[in-house]
Amino acid sequence: MELECTTITRETVVDEVTKMKNDGYRFVTMSVVDLDEENVDLLYHFDKDLEVVNLRMAVPKKEPVPSISGVYFAAFLIENESKDHFGLEFDGLVLDFGGTLYLEEEVQRTPFCKYGVIRKDAEAAAEGTA
Amino acid sequence: MAFMTPTIVKNFFGKPATRMYPITTREPFSNARGELYIDVKECNMCTLCARACPAQCITVDREKATWECDPFECVYCGVCVDVCGRKCLHQHDQYRAPAVEKFVMHEQGEIKKKPKKEASDSA
Amino acid sequence: MARTIVPFGPQHPVLPEPIHVTVTVEDEIITDAVPALGYVHRGLETLADVRDHVQMIQVVERVCGICSMIHAACYVQGIEEMMGVEVPRRAEYLRVIWSELHRMHSHLLWLGLYADAFGFESLFMQFWRIRERVMDLMEATAGARVIISVNVIGGVRRDLDEDQCKWVLSEVEDVEKQIRQLQTTMLNDYSVKKRTVDVGVITKEQALELGAAGPCLRGSGVAQDMRMTGYGAYDDMGFEPIVETAGDCYARGAVRFRETLQAGEIIRKAIAGLPEGETSVKVRGRPKGEVITRVEQPRGELMYYIKANGSKNLDRLRIRTPTFANIPPLTAMLPGMELADVPVIILSIDPCISCTER
Numbered sequence: 001m002e003l004e005c006t007t008i009t010r011e012t013v014v015d016e017v018t019k020m021k022n023d024g025y026r027f028v029t030m031s032v033v034d035l036d037e038e039n040v041d042l043l044y045h046f047d048k049d050l051e052v053v054n055l056r057m058a059v060p061k062k063e064p065v066p067s068i069s070g071v072y073f074a075a076f077l078i079e080n081e082s083k084d085h086f087g088l089e090f091d092g093l094v095l096d097f098g099g100t101l102y103l104e105e106e107v108q109r110t111p112f113c114k115y116g117v118i119r120k121d122a123e124a125a126a127e128g129t130a
Numbered sequence: 131m132a133f134m135t136p137t138i139v140k141n142f143f144g145k146p147a148t149r150m151y152p153i154t155t156r157e158p159f160s161n162a163r164g165e166l167y168i169d170v171k172e173c174n175m176c177t178l179c180a181r182a183c184p185a186q187c188i189t190v191d192r193e194k195a196t197w198e199c200d201p202f203e204c205v206y207c208g209v210c211v212d213v214c215g216r217k218c219l220h221q222h223d224q225y226r227a228p229a230v231e232k233f234v235m236h237e238q239g240e241i242k243k244k245p246k247k248e249a250s251d252s253a
Numbered sequence: 254m255a256r257t258i259v260p261f262g263p264q265h266p267v268l269p270e271p272i273h274v275t276v277t278v279e280d281e282i283i284t285d286a287v288p289a290l291g292y293v294h295r296g297l298e299t300l301a302d303v304r305d306h307v308q309m310i311q312v313v314e315r316v317c318g319i320c321s322m323i324h325a326a327c328y329v330q331g332i333e334e335m336m337g338v339e340v341p342r343r344a345e346y347l348r349v350i351w352s353e354l355h356r357m358h359s360h361l362l363w364l365g366l367y368a369d370a371f372g373f374e375s376l377f378m379q380f381w382r383i384r385e386r387v388m389d390l391m392e393a394t395a396g397a398r399v400i401i402s403v404n405v406i407g408g409v410r411r412d413l414d415e416d417q418c419k420w421v422l423s424e425v426e427d428v429e430k431q432i433r434q435l436q437t438t439m440l441n442d443y444s445v446k447k448r449t450v451d452v453g454v455i456t457k458e459q460a461l462e463l464g465a466a467g468p469c470l471r472g473s474g475v476a477q478d479m480r481m482t483g484y485g486a487y488d489d490m491g492f493e494p495i496v497e498t499a500g501d502c503y504a505r506g507a508v509r510f511r512e513t514l515q516a517g518e519i520i521r522k523a524i525a526g527l528p529e530g531e532t533s534v535k536v537r538g539r540p541k542g543e544v545i546t547r548v549e550q551p552r553g554e555l556m557y558y559i560k561a562n563g564s565k566n567l568d569r570l571r572i573r574t575p576t577f578a579n580i581p582p583l584t585a586m587l588p589g590m591e592l593a594d595v596p597v598i599i600l601s602i603d604p605c606i607s608c609t610e611r
């Protein structure tokens with residue numbers, strides 16, 4: 001069973017989401033799915049008249065994703081959650097908890113990645129000292 | 131507040147809604163899911179319950195024919211009761227009484243003879 | 254004007270669960286509110302890696318105690334859809350009955366807490382006193398008071414016989430009668446109105462834009478209820494959503510109050526139309542694929558995204574709970590209000606924090 005999705009990319013995500021907003025869709029949520037060591041799938045779910053519409057975007061974990069919280073303010077919470085759980089970085093997050101929405105500052109692991117990826121800045125720091 | 135007055139007056143003269151627990155207790159409902167117990171003589175150590183338990187609090191040792199359950203991890207879901215093919219797990223209709231010390235329910239079953247055990251394995 | 258920052262929560266008399274809101278006030282008027290979560294985060298979604306898809310039913314029930322049955326119903330509905338299981342009609346009806354009992358007890362719980370938030374203790378006691386009867390109904394029919402655990406993949410675990418149906422009907426009628434006696438107090442009382450009317454207003458446009466769910470959305474005039482999609486047996490219930498237009502705390506309270514009574518109505522319909530037959534079917538195999546299911550919880554729309562790869566454990570389980578959706582609207586309700594109204598406004602979204610953080 002497959003989910004009906006429109007595939008989007010990092011370049012088009014903000015435009016696509018803005019279009020959804022202009023069409024009167026309500027932002028439901030976003031799901032992050034761990035694909036493998038390198039990549040995650042981001043699914044954006046919208047709702048209008050009880051129909052769900054999904055946008056799918058595969059992104060590498062290490063590179064920042066454009067935030068849609070500028071378009072839908074409601075997205076700030078889930079983007080912060082993804083940051084905590086998967087160590088993703090969002091560009092232009094309107095209310096940034098810096099990866100401490102759920103977790104404590106000392107937590108450097110990203111618990112929802114099945115492959116135990118270390119958070120970016122910690123990794124960068126480790127590389128810097130190496 | 132005025133709309134509330136009839137209710138308050140009624141409550142004032144009516145029977146209390148609560149009981150003098152623990153002096154008076156309510157009759158438990160007949161099929162409530164309460165404390166788990168095992169009829170170990172019936173058990174054939176098939177480990178189905180141990181594998182199905184969502185809290186993973188049952189340990190079954192086939193070699194020694196022991197059945198163990200940590201009652202303080204049990205969430206009273208009754209899944210083990212449903213899956214047991216021998217119908218030897220049951221639940222009382224009341225919760226386990228509070229205890230001051232933790233313990234593990236330990237039951238010793240019969241060690242079945244080899245051929246019989248293999249028959250139950252393949253079943 | 255003096256600007257002050259007041260921390261609200263995580264421990265506060267009106268909060269049943271910990272949430273923190275940093276409230277910035279100028280004199281007594283709120284100018285900004287920033288929520289902070291994370292006090293009860295458990296990471297239940299990742300438990301899908303170590304528990305198989307059948308055991309996960311009991312895990313998702315514990316995402317939220319108050320609406321446990323509906324969480325499990327949503328989850329099994331998703332798995333059933335993925336595996337192409339035909340659920341017996343009787344099971345679907347029974348799920349409706351238990352869902353509505355859950356909605357009733359959840360709303361009564363909330364109505365009590367809400368009354369407590371604006372300081373109406375006797376109303377709080379009265380609502381909780383009524384709620385206890387609903388809890389008894391659940392214990393007698395399903396075996397437990399709160400986490401009733403009736404769902405399995407392919408149906409339900411318990412059945413209602415005729416005597417039980419009759420008893421449920423008479424009890425529900427009595428409960429409804431008692432709730433009706435509180436209607437004037439809840440909806441017309443001067444002091445209740447004084448605390449709730451025009452407090453925490455959120456317009457229809459704001460509610461939609463901020464992705465509100467459930468009574469928050471319906472209180473602002475948007476007729477959106479997942480039960481309108483007719484999942485399970487709701488297509489037979491002739492369901493009409495309850496909508497208020499004011500968008501303030503009073504409207505949200507009124508929506509919930511009327512929904513409590515509506516739940517009784519639905520239970521009556523479901524018992525009247527309860528079809529004969531099996532209550533569950535045997536399910537073999539493992540789920541594979543991706544699915545989104547949505548149901549209506551007492552607090553709003555609940556969404557599950559489930560991805561399975563044909564193995565014992567699920568690939569990904571994502572739970573979007575209604576309170577998670579209602580926190581951004583909360584930040585829009587607070588500015589412009591007085592500090593003393595903060596407890597009422599926070600309570601008016603029916604915050605279920607354990608559910609939000611999972």
Ligand code: SF4
Pocket residue numbers: 166182183184185186187188199203204205206207208209210211
């Ligand atoms: S009742 Fe549930 S938690 Fe308790 S032992 Fe049985 S399966 Fe495990």
Ligand code: SF4
Pocket residue numbers: 168172173174175176177178179180190213214215216217218219
């Ligand atoms: S499922 Fe029943 S027979 Fe099998 S080990 Fe458990 S209690 Fe014994």
